[in-house]
Amino acid sequence: MEAVAAVVRRIVYYGETLCVKPSAKSRSAIVVINMLKDMIERGKPFPMPPEFKQTVVPKIALLIQNARKAGIPVIYVCDAHRADDPEFSDFPAGAEHCVKGSGREQVIDEVKPLSGDYIVEKRRFSGFFGTDLDILLSELGVDTLFFAGRPTNVCVLYTVADAFQRGYSVVAVEDCLYSRTKEYHQSGLDAMIFARKTTLDGFLREYRGAEK
C-alpha cells in the first residue's frame, strides 16, 4: 500500500506541476533560433532537408505573426560568426557559415523580423553565451519563453537549458522546432525534461484573441 501511495503522490506531484499554465502575472516571449539563410538555403554547416521550408517554416511564421498580434515580444537568436571563428575548424562538419556582414547570416524572408522585434547575435550554441539575451529578457520583464527554430538537439536545446538554469519557465513548441533527422529532433525534445511541451495550436489556444 505504501508503494502505491508513493506512486500516487508522485503522479499528483508531476501532474500538478507539469500542467502549470502561465499565471495572470506571467509575461512571455517567443525565442526563434537560427532561421538563417546560410543554414536553411545553403545547408551550412549541416545539410538541410527541403521539408523544413515546406512543413515547419509556415508554422513558425504563424507562431510569430500571432505572437506579434498578442503583443508578445519576438526575439530572433541568430548565429553571427567572425570570418575566422574557431568553431569552423572545431568539428568535422563545422564549415564556415553565417559570417557577420556576409548577408548570408540574415533571417530567411519567410519569417523576416519586423520593427519591434529583437535580434540577438551569438557565436556559440547557446543564445545566452556571450550575448545580451538575459539582459534583454529582464528589461522586457519576461519570465516564460516559447521556443521555435532549429536544431532542436543543439542550439535550441542548449538555449532552453540555459534559460531553465536562469530560472525562466521554458516551453518547447514542438511542431515549430526542427532537426535534420527525426531522431535528432525527438532526442532534443526528450532531453528537455525540464521544459513544458506544446504545439502551435496549443500556443494559439493559450493566447485567445490571437487569430489563427
Added chain:
Amino acid sequence: MRQALLVIDLNKDHIYRNKPFNADRLRTKMPNIVKAIEYARHHEMPVVHVTCTHTDKDAIFSTGWCRPHAIEGTQGADIVDEVKPKSEDYVVHKRRLSGFYGTDLDLYLRELGIESVMLVGGQTHMSIRYTAVDAYQLRYRPVILRDCVDSCSQEFNDRTLNELFFCRISSLGEIT
C-alpha cells in the same frame, strides 16, 4: 595541452538513492571512475569534483521535473566514499545542470592554465552534457570517457554521446 579531470555528480543521493535518476548503470562504472582518478593523480592532472548542492527550496525543483535531491547540509549531498576528495582536490558546488553555471569552475581552470577537461561521472544526458557544452563554448577541449559515464538508460547515454560532436569521445582503455 594542460588537462584537468572533472568528476561530476557522484554524491550519495545520486549514486546510492537513485535521486533524481536511476543510477544502476552509473554504479557499474564506479570502478572505472576510480581508475580515471588514479590516472589523473598519477599524471598530476588537477582533480575537480563538481557536485550538486541544492538549497531545500531550490528553484530548479519548482517545475517538478525532478524530485528534490542533494540538499545542502544533508548526507545525500556528500560525495560518495569511493571517490572521496583528497585535500589537494578542488570541489565545486553547483545548483544547476552545468558545472560552469553560477560557480567558479571557469576561474579555477583558467588560473591553472587548463586547456582541456576530461569528464567522468553522471548523468551523461544531464550534468555531463551541459558541462561539456559549456566547456566547449568557453574554448576548453572536452574529452568524455565513455566507460566512465552513464545515464539511467542506455538510450539516453548513447544518444547523448552521439550528439556531442564537439567533444572527443574516448575511453579509459584508450588513454591508459
